[in-house]
Amino acid sequence: MATAKSAAGTENDYIVEVTDLVIKYGSYTAVKGVSFKIRRGEFLTLLGPSGCGKTTILRSIAGLERPSSGEIKIDGTVVYSSVQGIDIPAEKRDMSMVFQSYAIWPHLTTFENAVYGLRVRKRPKEEVRRQGDWALGLVRMDQYAERRASALSGGQQQRVALARAVAFSPKVILFDEPLSNLDANLRVQMRSEIKELQTRLGVTSIYVTHDQEEALTMSDRIIVMSEGRVQQESTPEELYNFPGNSFVASFIGSANLIEGQVEEATRSGEHVDFVTKQGTRIRALDNRPAGSTGEALLALRGVYPQLEAGHGAKEGANRWACEVTEAIFSGDFIEYVIAAPWGPVVVRRPPTDRYPVNSPITMSVDPAHCVVIVR
Numbered sequence: 219m220a221t222a223k224s225a226a227g228t229e230n231d232y233i234v235e236v237t238d239l240v241i242k243y244g245s246y247t248a249v250k251g252v253s254f255k256i257r258r259g260e261f262l263t264l265l266g267p268s269g270c271g272k273t274t275i276l277r278s279i280a281g282l283e284r285p286s287s288g289e290i291k292i293d294g295t296v297v298y299s300s301v302q303g304i305d306i307p308a309e310k311r312d313m314s315m316v317f318q319s320y321a322i323w324p325h326l327t328t329f330e331n332a333v334y335g336l337r338v339r340k341r342p343k344e345e346v347r348r349q350g351d352w353a354l355g356l357v358r359m360d361q362y363a364e365r366r367a368s369a370l371s372g373g374q375q376q377r378v379a380l381a382r383a384v385a386f387s388p389k390v391i392l393f394d395e396p397l398s399n400l401d402a403n404l405r406v407q408m409r410s411e412i413k414e415l416q417t418r419l420g421v422t423s424i425y426v427t428h429d430q431e432e433a434l435t436m437s438d439r440i441i442v443m444s445e446g447r448v449q450q451e452s453t454p455e456e457l458y459n460f461p462g463n464s465f466v467a468s469f470i471g472s473a474n475l476i477e478g479q480v481e482e483a484t485r486s487g488e489h490v491d492f493v494t495k496q497g498t499r500i501r502a503l504d505n506r507p508a509g510s511t512g513e514a515l516l517a518l519r520g521v522y523p524q525l526e527a528g529h530g531a532k533e534g535a536n537r538w539a540c541e542v543t544e545a546i547f548s549g550d551f552i553e554y555v556i557a558a559p560w561g562p563v564v565v566r567r568p569p570t571d572r573y574p575v576n577s578p579i580t581m582s583v584d585p586a587h588c589v590v591i592v593r
């Protein structure tokens with residue numbers, strides 16, 4: 219099994235390299251030139267809305283889908299290349315896949331399902347026994363070893379699928395929305411079980427989901443996709459705090475998007491004054507590609523603004539006299555709609571922070587949380 223390595227590495231540390239991948243179905247292009255690399259031991263997630271092409275990419279890496287062009291390398295070996303005419307079959311790529319539908323054999327026992335990959339590879343009996351016991355122990359299913367898979371619950375079946383995926387020590391595990399069929403509580407539990415197992419084994423994993431919470435909590439790195447293209451590639455925290463464009467700002471968490479433009483003369487390092495269409499000045503962090511000019515958007519996450527009752531405090535940089543116009547109780551938080559000088563801002567506060575509707579309020583926010591992005 220691959221072992222975890224430090225993030226800073228050489229070319230050899232990349233176990234999967236996807237270059238200029240294009241996948242067409244007739245005249246429809248599902249994947250439009252996608253490139254990325256994955257380090258050994260890394261947990262990488264492809265995140266995006268339904269139909270953005272993430273499953274198609276995963277299936278191409280597995281060898282279950284033939285791309286239209288591009289190149290895929292696994293551990294330094296080219297497994298697909300349109301230019302070189304290479305397309306190594308799935309069973310020779312040394313990867314395993316965990317599906318949304320579990321895809322385990324209902325008539326086989328838990329043990330036989332877990333060792334399926336070893337049987338197919340004709341591994342010696344002793345190894346099959348040892349690896350099967352080990353894998354079922356890892357997912358705490360050893361006590362059900364002789365039970366038929368059809369008599370297991372959904373969560374137990376997904377654990378067996380997980381055991382089968384790790385049992386033959388693959389180079390990479392590919393997860394295709396593995397938790398979508400489980401109920402909400404079990405989903406959260408399995409999320410941490412998969413992550414814990416992946417960390418313990420240090421096995422490189424590529425995980426496909428449209429669930430941002432799953433992606434944020436499990437991944438070392440996330441690739442956000444939309445309409446067959448990569449929108450942004452980053453760590454979960456960077457994606458949340460520094461979205462690169464309005465798609466990412468809205469898809470990951472929820473952000474207030476404010477229209478305006480940057481006043482270049484105010485630039486100091488990465489900080490600039492952003493002037494809203496209504497003329498309000500907001501000190502902000504410029505996260506646009508170098509050389510960007512013209513109209514922009516300012517992304518402000520609702521968790522960051524501070525609120526103080528009344529207008530007593532003096533107005534200053536990134537501090538404004540506003541009014542509470544709505545308060546929506548949502549259990550874990552209260553969602554306030556604040557009328558700011560440039561328009562409504564949605565702010566989330568803990569349920570202990572109570573401000574009456576129609577009351578005056580002062581809102582302030584650190585420039586580090588006001589992020590200028592491309593329109």
Ligand SMILES: Nc1ncnc2c1ncn2[C@@H]1O[C@H](COP(=O)(O)OP(=O)(O)OP(=O)(O)O)[C@@H](O)[C@H]1O
Pocket residue numbers: 243248266267268269270271272273274275428
């Ligand atoms: N075999 C196929 N024939 C024709 N079109 C396909 C085929 N497989 C996928 N597509 C199309 O390619 C696009 C990308 O599909 P893909 O399954 O990769 O999306 P996805 O991001 O994984 O979405 P989901 O989360 O719904 O599975 C979709 O528009 C889909 O309809």
